[in-house]
Amino acid sequence: MDYKQLVATAVADATDGQVTASDIYEKIEVPKTSQNGDLAFPTFILAKQLHAAPQQIAKKLVEKIDTTNFSKVVVVGPYLNFFLDQQQVAQQVLGEVLVEKNHYGDNEDGHDQTVTIDMSSPNIAKPMSMGHLRSTVIGNSIAKLLSKNGYRPIKDNHLGDWGTQFGKLITAYLKWGNEDDVKRDPIHYLVQYYIRFHHEDEQDPTLDEEAREWFKKLEDGDPEAVQLWKWFREVSLQAFNQTYQKLGVSFDTYNGESFYNDALQGVVDTLRKDGLLEKSQGASVVDLSSDNLNPALILKSDGASLYITRDIATAIYRDQTYHPVMNLYVVGSEQTYYFKQLKAVLKKMGLKSAAGLHHIPFGLITVNGKKLSTRHGNIVLLNEVLAESIKLAQAQIAAKNPDLKNKEQVAEEVGVGAVIFGDLKNERIDPIDFNLQEQLKFEGETGPYVQYAHARAESVLKKAHQPLPTKITQLTMTDDAWTIIKMLQNFPATVRRANHEFEPSMIAKYALRLAKAFNKYYAHTKILTDDDQLNDRLALVQAVSLVLKEALRLLGVQAPDEM
């Protein structure tokens, strides 16, 4: 039920058709305090048209308004404040949630159309940092939002598994490496070699020469080079998958950069054939002045391909394989300009899905205001942060709920949930200066806070020893309960908006507000009292539990029944 529409129609009717309902609909707002009603219409916009002062208009309209759908309509200055029929709304909303359960808020906006998501994309032989966390959990949440909105997401982990750095890595491994070490802790040791390489090549320029040769061999299919590369890739992927498993994230494909090696020449040929490629300072570029952008560099002056060449091949592959309506890239905001160029080139090439290419940027992660860099050893390891968080969750459980079953599993769900939620609760674009203590908070506006509210709700439902209700009769309406009802009613709209804006933080904010409203209700209302209202209170609790769990699911966060 669209209550805004109800108000808009009522107001439009009261103007005797002088104003259309759709004009009014857009201006209806939700008052900041519930004392001013559930929905309000400011009459300012009618002042010119009706040649009267807003206050006068409000007074006049309120006399003519049909109030059958509302409990009351009152005038406060220039505002028309509408109070909804609380029982009617409660019955409708709770009924809907309890019947639809975790499908409450689903819609068919996407019409089963496919959306590809370029996300996570760690580099082989390098550890996953907090930067990868961002791309991974934001992409994962967007995929879930897309599904809920009727799309078919394809999560593509565009691994950084090709490039000159593998020449360096092979060189370093052959010089200083040890097979057993790499087997024991692949990422750790491979990174050591890499860092050492960059340390020593400052003194010894022949190292770079050697690295270039090894990469050339790799490109030419030299068996030793290829075998090492494959091995690095495999052990790295195994290590990544352990982390992904912890995060509860999976992918539909892992088509890394190397996957497109064979397609690069075709990209260049096509660009040339279309007359898009031109020489500039020895390099081959696509002129983008018609898009008000700098030229896109496709081939270096030595003829080598660049990142964009690969990305064009990738976009074409996705276009032909999946026919996506949208092609999303969850990549840091520092690449915004680059993606404008990529999109412009693809448009010039006439790629169908180019119009649906969207860069979904997120803010840079820094530590003490400095950029992270594997090379300089300035890095926050994702695995370490997760481990710390889980450890803290274990300690909390030991202190607060020592008899809990599945302690280990719950600790992991809470610890990991805190990290994921902590990343998703703020707007994507906000830069984050990483602070471990800040990250490891379980109180206030955090993931565990929402999980805790859900666990409390589940605990009450369990102790009720009753079949779960599917509707209500006459819920005793307190301010706390009414706030919850309105919030539940809002969930489907929030799901739509979050998807439309590619903004998981809207779901996180919603979950926090609902959890807060529930905790308040829980503190003030005794739920398990055996009276004729018990069923209705349980219905409310059940609805809250369902929606909290669903909101957390959309963020990729678990909701344990006990914690």
Add this chain to the structure above:
RNA sequence: GUCGCAGUAGCCCAGUUGGAUAGAGCAACGGUCUUCUAAACCGUGGGUCGAGCGUUCGAAUCGCUCCUGCGACACCA
């Protein structure tokens, strides 16, 4: 230098399409567990919404100028 993003309480952030008295959390202080999990709840203090001008009946929100921070600006990804 050019372009982009940002600036709201001591800290970290909300603030729908411009609307009524700018809100949470953390930190500080003070209350609430023999009763559904205190990872909670209730209360107190704390603001020239970076600065200025403009548009508007009305601006944290829109426009312009300036200040500050971060990022991107062809042979990295």
